[in-house]
Amino acid sequence: MRAAVLTEYGEPLSIRSLDDPKPTPDGVVVEVEACGICRSDWHAWQGHGEWADDQVPRGQVLGHEPAGTVVDAGDRVSEYAVGDRVAVPFNLGDGSCPRCLAGHGNRCVDGSALGFSSDAPGAFAERVHVPHADYNLLALPDAVAPVDVAALGCRFMTAYHALAHRVSPPPGSWVAVHGCGGVGLSALSVARAAGHRTVAVDIREEALALAGEVGATVTVDATETDVVGEIEEVTGDGADVSLDALGRAETCRNSVRCVRPGGTHVQVGLTTDAERGEVSLPTDWMTRWEVSFVGSRGMPPTRYDELFGLVESGAVSPETLVTREVSLDDVSDRLAAMTDYETVGVEVVTEF
Numbered sequence: 001m002r003a004a005v006l007t008e009y010g011e012p013l014s015i016r017s018l019d020d021p022k023p024t025p026d027g028v029v030v031e032v033e034a035c036g037i038c039r040s041d042w043h044a045w046q047g048h049g050e051w052a053d054d055q056v057p058r059g060q061v062l063g064h065e066p067a068g069t070v071v072d073a074g075d076r077v078s079e080y081a082v083g084d085r086v087a088v089p090f091n092l093g094d095g096s097c098p099r100c101l102a103g104h105g106n107r108c109v110d111g112s113a114l115g116f117s118s119d120a121p122g123a124f125a126e127r128v129h130v131p132h133a134d135y136n137l138l139a140l141p142d143a144v145a146p147v148d149v150a151a152l153g154c155r156f157m158t159a160y161h162a163l164a165h166r167v168s169p170p171p172g173s174w175v176a177v178h179g180c181g182g183v184g185l186s187a188l189s190v191a192r193a194a195g196h197r198t199v200a201v202d203i204r205e206e207a208l209a210l211a212g213e214v215g216a217t218v219t220v221d222a223t224e225t226d227v228v229g230e231i232e233e234v235t236g237d238g239a240d241v242s243l244d245a246l247g248r249a250e251t252c253r254n255s256v257r258c259v260r261p262g263g264t265h266v267q268v269g270l271t272t273d274a275e276r277g278e279v280s281l282p283t284d285w286m287t288r289w290e291v292s293f294v295g296s297r298g299m300p301p302t303r304y305d306e307l308f309g310l311v312e313s314g315a316v317s318p319e320t321l322v323t324r325e326v327s328l329d330d331v332s333d334r335l336a337a338m339t340d341y342e343t344v345g346v347e348v349v350t351e352f
Helices: 039-046 146-167 182-193 205-213 227-235 249-257 283-288 301-313 328-339
Strands: 002-005 014-017 028-037 066-073 085-087 127-130 174-178 197-202 218-221 239-244 259-267 292-295 322-327 346-351
Touching: 002 328, 028 146, 028 328, 039 328, 066 127, 066 146, 085 146, 146 182, 146 239, 146 259, 146 292, 146 301, 146 322, 146 346, 174 182, 174 227, 174 249, 182 197, 182 205, 197 205, 197 227, 205 218, 218 227, 227 239, 227 249, 239 249, 249 259, 322 328, 328 346
Parallel strands: 174 197, 174 239, 197 218, 239 259, 259 292, 322 346
Antiparallel strands: 002 014, 028 066, 028 127, 028 346, 066 085
């Protein structure tokens, strides 16, 4: 099979011919029909994460937002069979640990991360192996196309988990989103579907325009105004919930400072080598106003059906964020474009 392999950080991926994966007894092999290109792939390509013991190793096949069809299955797999159309999460739980059994498979310490862990080669490839398939896979509804699932990727799932499970504000709340890339736009879509009012913050005109199209109540150009002051003025008292969807020190601090007393900041974006996983925060101010800081990563596989229900009902439309379909050979160029924030919306590999 053809696959895109990380050989050197920041250098073009190597398109190679690799042996087709074989399923483990509890795993399946999926023929990939679509795979999103995510900023987390960019972080991996750049070699980030060393400071958190989370650096992706050289030789890794990247790609973690696939959808496709099962083409081979191990003899212990009971829920899925050859021919089934499936979505594949990036956070793969083992399905048996206390966290998985409690519904928190995204926190499984014995799990793996598709496209990031050496034991889980990714989906910038014609085929991908999925371990513990009965726990991790999700059957695709007939009406949902693979490219739509790739657009859901980790971005909509992460955004939905953040807003529905980690904080769950009541309808009508003000939600601020700092950074209108894939996960930021997804958060705006999810917040709109939940009945929230939203503030979208970015420095790019195209990104803010797309944020308006997916339902942002207010857009804020961070190059032209004091972000915190603008959000306080728009909301009257600060955001009830604010997400840093980018991971820069500035966006993180703006997100924390723009919430109302008793409000909640949610960290979704990963930091770059400028921050190396560390951002200084106004802790005395946070203590004075009882501001909460919450982390959110991925989504438990057992709750994916909640998000697919929103897609089937039309409450969220991931396909509206897809701005480009590309081939496997284009992935390196699209990752490089992310370095200077030259991509808008979601780009998906559909040609392998």
